[in-house]
Amino acid sequence: SQQGEEDPQALSIQEGENATMNCSYKTSINNLQWYRQNSGRGLVHLILIRSNEREKHSGRLRVTLDTSKKSSSLLITASRAADTASYFCATDPSYSGAGSYQLTFGKGTKLSVIP
Amino acid sequence: KAGVTQTPRYLIKTRGQQVTLSCSPISGHRSVSWYQQTPGQGLQFLFEYFSETQRNKGNFPGRFSGRQFSNSRSEMNVSTLELGDSALYLCASSGTGVENTIYFGEGSWLTVV
Numbered sequence: 234s235q236q237g238e239e240d241p242q243a244l245s246i247q248e249g250e251n252a253t254m255n256c257s258y259k260t261s262i263n264n265l266q267w268y269r270q271n272s273g274r275g276l277v278h279l280i281l282i283r284s285n286e287r288e289k290h291s292g293r294l295r296v297t298l299d300t301s302k303k304s305s306s307l308l309i310t311a312s313r314a315a316d317t318a319s320y321f322c323a324t325d326p327s328y329s330g331a332g333s334y335q336l337t338f339g340k341g342t343k344l345s346v347i348p
Numbered sequence: 349k350a351g352v353t354q355t356p357r358y359l360i361k362t363r364g365q366q367v368t369l370s371c372s373p374i375s376g377h378r379s380v381s382w383y384q385q386t387p388g389q390g391l392q393f394l395f396e397y398f399s400e401t402q403r404n405k406g407n408f409p410g411r412f413s414g415r416q417f418s419n420s421r422s423e424m425n426v427s428t429l430e431l432g433d434s435a436l437y438l439c440a441s442s443g444t445g446v447e448n449t450i451y452f453g454e455g456s457w458l459t460v461v
Contacts (some may be wrong), residue, residue, distance in 0.1 A: 266450065269355060273439060275352075276452035282417065325448070335381065335404045336440075338391035 239322060239339040247347050252309045254342040256322030257302075263325040264326065265298055266336070267307050269318045279307075314348045349374065354455035357400050367428040369456045373420050373441030380422040381450070382414060385436040397422055401452045429460045
């Protein structure tokens with residue numbers, strides 16, 4: 234079963250605009266990771282945020298985590314056509330035990346960046 | 349260093365056959381996990397191995413099995429293939445650090461006809 238839901242399911246923006254995607258999850262977590270997937274390809278790891286962190290940055294990416302609301306957001310600033318992809322959040326539930334590395338994924342947000 | 353490598357990338361099988369997929373993790377990584385991705389069910393966890401032992405298993409029938417070798421390479425096997433097994437099968441590996449970032453391979457596309 235899916236742990237969480239990404240919102241929106243699809244997002245279309247102009248190049249240069251910012252894109253914000255949200256993720257909600259259901260159980261307590263050890264950490265939350267965001268991935269990008271280009272059509273038909275594997276998952277590319279973007280960023281990991283631990284349960285005791287509230288915000289993390291990596292280049293044009295900014296991730297926030299609110300464990301009280303069981304939600305996270307991914308912000309991509311100054312988007313480019315190459316950012317067109319599906320984005321997934323994945324949680325490592327704390328019930329799975331430390332080091333068991335079992336991820337639960339949402340259904341993803343399909344981002345289209347129009348040149 | 350090289351990423352997670354999966355072979356084969358694409359394959360077509362007939363219903364009732366079996367298939368074996370291979371995964372080589374990132375050098376030094378001892379945890380290998382497998383996921384199935386379909387349009388209907390999304391990404392679902394199959395199983396995870398660490399030091400040749402299965403630590404976790406997802407909610408899949410016994411037709412899905414896996415193993416890990418002493419060099420951390422892993423294989424997964426699906427027996428008696430069904431049309432619904434058509435999917436992208438993704439392998440992932442992870443080290444043992446505090447931040448257990450999980451890295452994925454490009455996947456193996458399986459089509460069952």
